[in-house]
Amino acid sequence: MGEKIPIGSDHAGYELKEDLVNYLRELGFEPEDVGAPGTEPSDYPDFAAAVAGPVSRGERRRGVLICGTGIGMSISANRLPRVRAALAMNENMAEIARRHNDANILALGGRLLAPQQARGILKKFLETGFDGGRHLRRVEKIEKLGPG
Ligand code: RB5
Numbered sequence: 001m002g003e004k005i006p007i008g009s010d011h012a013g014y015e016l017k018e019d020l021v022n023y024l025r026e027l028g029f030e031p032e033d034v035g036a037p038g039t040e041p042s043d044y045p046d047f048a049a050a051v052a053g054p055v056s057r058g059e060r061r062r063g064v065l066i067c068g069t070g071i072g073m074s075i076s077a078n079r080l081p082r083v084r085a086a087l088a089m090n091e092n093m094a095e096i097a098r099r100h101n102d103a104n105i106l107a108l109g110g111r112l113l114a115p116q117q118a119r120g121i122l123k124k125f126l127e128t129g130f131d132g133g134r135h136l137r138r139v140e141k142i143e144k145l146g147p148g
Contacts, residue, residue, distance in 0.1 A: 049080075091121055
């Protein structure tokens with residue numbers, strides 16, 4: 001089996017999440033769907049925690065979160081230690097989020113992206129490595145940031 005990738009959404013990201021679960025399988029990954037069961041209203045922080053928790057604890061390398069805009073998911077997921085969730089609206093953002101920020105969670109806006117766009121962004125996120133070097137120093141400084 002391929003790498004396990006937790007993926008979750010609230011109601012607003014549900015349809016795109018369904019498509020991306022299939023796409024992850026096509027790419028040879030093992031998606032772990034921890035998202036809302038359907039389009040009934042639900043609360044995005046619950047699903048952000050379900051994906052970001054295993055990444056924060058080092059049990060999973062990376063994950064995917066989808067809400068209406070991707071904003072609520074990224075704000076929520078980034079509260080957890082060692083989580084670097086990046087909202088990407090295009091492939092360039094996904095590539096730079098990996099190369100410069102070593103992003104370990106991709107946040108997407110289900111109400112803003114067509115499935116084909118989202119697939120391209122997800123593929124770029126998954127296939128792009130971290131550049132390291134000066135970017136490593138900066139990423140390490142993120143973990144040193146803390147409450148006042
Ligand atoms: C739900 O209506 C919406 O607020 C949520 O999916 C997300 O976009 C929040 O950031």
